[in-house]
Amino acid sequence: MLVISEQDARALVSVEDAIAVVEKSFAAMARGFARNYPVVRELVGYQDAVYGVKTGCDTSAPLLGLKAGGYWPHNLAKGLTNHQSSTVLFDPETGRASALVSANYLTGVRTGAASAIATKYLSRPDSSVLGIIGTGVQSAYQLRATLAVRPVRTVYAWDPSPENLVTFGRTVAELGLAYAPQTDCQAVAANADILITVTPSQRALVEKSWVRPGTHISAMGADTKGK
Template identity: 45%
Template sequence: MLIVPEREIAALMTRASAFKAVEKVFAAMASGEAYNFPVVREAIGHEDALYGFKGGFDRSGLTLGLKAGGYWPNNLAKRDIINHQSTIFLFDPDTGKVAAMVGGNLLTALRTAAASSVSIRHLARKDAKVMGMVGAGHQATFQLRAALEQRAFEKVIGWNLHPEMLPNIAKVADEAGLPFEAVALDGMREADVIVSITSSFEASLMADHVSPGTHIACMGTDTLGKQEVAPALLANATIFTDEVAQSISIGEAQHAIAQGLICEGDIHQIGAVINGTHPGRTADDEITLFDGTGVGLQDLAVASAVVTLAVAQGIAIEVDV
């Protein structure tokens, strides 16, 4: 078995490589070449943690495996480590033998940001100029860096429930040479693209906070009960997702589905846009929304790429199991 420790990931995986891996696996999902296994995600009754497993199999890439991990909300305050913790395991699809164990913390952040940036690449208006961020935590910085590479943005605006965290994303905007402005939620009407990345269980972004023609990437809802945007916003939008089954059960669409505002058939795979079997955005005043629930195949795709690079560079550690 090969081991690629967490400490090596930053030197191996770039945003561009993550984007390519995620875009490719979304396309494979839409064509039926790859599929995810049912998600296991539970509150374990200790440290307020959510823990679970995401896995799948990509026939085209011959990638089989799972990610084990979750969210420990007290980590940063108590232990000065990030709240999201995970490890990815890859298996040989021909024999079932374990092939690799890969640190999953940075990869999770990179693949999540890659997913929203894939949606921006394929769904946002070409003339998008103002980038909006709802959320300013650790993951928001990854989201913003990836998003800014997809269009010629001229300004970044942001809102966070705890405004003292806004300097996190203001710094990223500054690195990109762009002005940053803190706004109230109704100020998001100025945005052409909005990424929402929070761990909320109550909607923040409402339908009247969003202007016609906006693309929204909802990236924080991945558990039953979580919610970032009002169900009415989904009813006003053309909806895309990584996987429809997750979108309606643990993703942002769960609430609009429950209220009868949309049905499963209203939700489209982003991979179909990548493959050209769905037109994606069809009008400049259309609101498009990507429900990024986070699928196991994303993790496997970036982990497989990392293992290949680690072997080529002599970084991978080989052990007998």
């Protein structure tokens, strides 16, 4: 069995690679060659964790596999990220396990790629101002993926945690972009050409009246019922 570490995954798959293969996968799904199977998502009853299994197959590749993992909210105190994922691939010819892949980075870059594909086809080509609501770990993936498809020059951002805003600001600065952290969501939404929400919030954070006509929105945090 092939084993791919986090370090290997980062070295092997770029943001641009992820965008290309995720777009190919979406097209395969639209043509009926690929499908996702029902998702398992449950409370563990230990460490306040949420555990899930996501599976699927693409017969045009062909690829068959699953991703298992979830959210362990106390991991940061242990020096680990709260989201943990591992992927197992199977030989579609025989069903035998063929690879074990550490998938924390790949989950992040895949989520960024999905957003970037929507941005690529639905936002204005000259969009240069990115607004991000929620600046946790996933926000850096969203930023880098958006930069791969649009000429972003300025980033507005909001997060309930000032520390998150500062950390995200370092990433923005490293990429040579102007950074405008905000104390409320309205300023972010009102200035954005592209607005990305990356938060598990159970309440609305953006009002329709704040958003300018023509703004593209990717609601990446709203991935389960109630968010």
